[in-house]
Amino acid sequence: xxxxxxxxxxxxxxxxxxxxxxxxxxxxxxxxxxxxxxxxxxxxxxxxxxxxxxxxxxxxxxxxxxxxxxxxxxxxxxxxxxxxxxxxxxxxxxxxxxxxxxxxxxxxxxxxxxxxxxxxxxxxxxxxxxxxxxxxxxxxxxxxxxxxxxxxxxxxxxxxxxxxxxxxxxxxxxxxxxxxxxxxxxxxxxxxxxxxxxxxxxxxxxxxxxxxxxxxxxxxxxxxxxxxxxxxxxxxxxxxxxxxxxxxxxxxxxxxxxxxxxxxxxxxxxxxxxxxxxxxxxxxxxxxxxxxxxxxxxxxxxxxxxxxxxxxxxxxxxxxxxxx
Numbered sequence: 188x189x190x191x192x193x194x195x196x197x198x199x200x201x202x203x204x205x206x207x208x209x210x211x212x213x214x215x216x217x218x219x220x221x222x223x224x225x226x227x228x229x230x231x232x233x234x235x236x237x238x239x240x241x242x243x244x245x246x247x248x249x250x251x252x253x254x255x256x257x258x259x260x261x262x263x264x265x266x267x268x269x270x271x272x273x274x275x276x277x278x279x280x281x282x283x284x285x286x287x288x289x290x291x292x293x294x295x296x297x298x299x300x301x302x303x304x305x306x307x308x309x310x311x312x313x314x315x316x317x318x319x320x321x322x323x324x325x326x327x328x329x330x331x332x333x334x335x336x337x338x339x340x341x342x343x344x345x346x347x348x349x350x351x352x353x354x355x356x357x358x359x360x361x362x363x364x365x366x367x368x369x370x371x372x373x374x375x376x377x378x379x380x381x382x383x384x385x386x387x388x389x390x391x392x393x394x395x396x397x398x399x400x401x402x403x404x405x406x407x408x409x410x411x412x413x414x415x416x417x418x419x420x421x422x423x424x425x426x427x428x429x430x431x432x433x434x435x436x437x438x439x440x441x442x443x444x445x446x447x448x449x450x451x452x453x454x455x456x457x458x459x460x461x462x463x464x465x466x467x468x469x470x471x472x473x474x475x476x477x478x479x480x481x482x483x484x485x486x487x488x489x490x491x492x493x494x495x496x497x498x499x500x501x502x503x504x505x506x507x508x509x510x511x
Contacts, residue, residue, distance in 0.1 A: 197472030199484030263298030279352030281407025355380025438497035443471035
């Protein structure tokens with residue numbers, strides 16, 4: 188049965204959904220995690236545009252909690268050689284799929300727009316490495332950036348954390364865990380973050396036909412958690428944290444036709460209630476994952492630019508510089 192799509196969808200979002208239907212690929216939950224990863228990696232080039240050049244691009248390996256951990260380090264065009272602002276970017280993919288390549292375009296945009304250094308880790312994925320393995324890896328990378336700031340040419344007091352979808356979940360958790368650090372994150376940039384593991388109203392409203400489905404999200408979650416009790420752990424569902432006070436100022440991007448929209452809105456409201464500075468931006472006609480769809484319209488780059496502008500607003504050192 189064909190889902191009757193909302194007339195409020197942006198044309199670019201509708202086009203992407205049309206392409207998805209034409210491809211008629213089986214949903215991720217119909218196969219194994221390995222098959223889902225291959226399908227996702229094969230589909231990325233059709234969504235993302237050309238990779239823009241950055242000032243420099245290197246990879247290095249550090250010792251993580253579960254073994255060697257690969258990092259991709261982008262120094263944006265215009266980034267200063269020492270004490271540059273830095274961003275830890277955590278890729279999305281439901282904790283099961285995604286890698287350094289799948290979010291390379293976004294990292295390049297962020298590095299250049301903010302004239303900063305972006306560090307993107309290839310953190311461990313579920314179900315081979317369940318909760319809290321990904322969080323432990325991300326925590327280790329943040330500690331590496333804080334402790335090795337001089338070697339990286341970054342300012343340890345100006346490290347922001349960002350992520351999309353499940354990466355946004357990891358970013359929120361990391362910022363909450365790091366509240367007591369000597370030099371905690373300076374900002375968190377969240378693109379349609381997953382902040383609650385129980386299904387909210389938008390899981391019913393946009394359950395099918397809008398890209399990420401409720402069945403796929405449940406498949407991701409169930410691969411990530413160890414047992415149902417993990418759903419109530421705030422490190423899985425940050426909305427369940429007793430308090431968000433003291434966490435980093437936040438930018439939150441919401442896609443209007445997204446099963447995660449309600450929980451993203453709820454998280455922004457919790458931050459406001461706990462007196463954390465928040466910039467909430469909505470793209471009402473967009474779908475989940477639109478920031479990774481730069482080939483098909485301007486919304487992806489606009490959202491990244493808005494995130495950088497919010498980060499600049501949180502950080503007086505950026506002055507009055509504007510994101511492009």
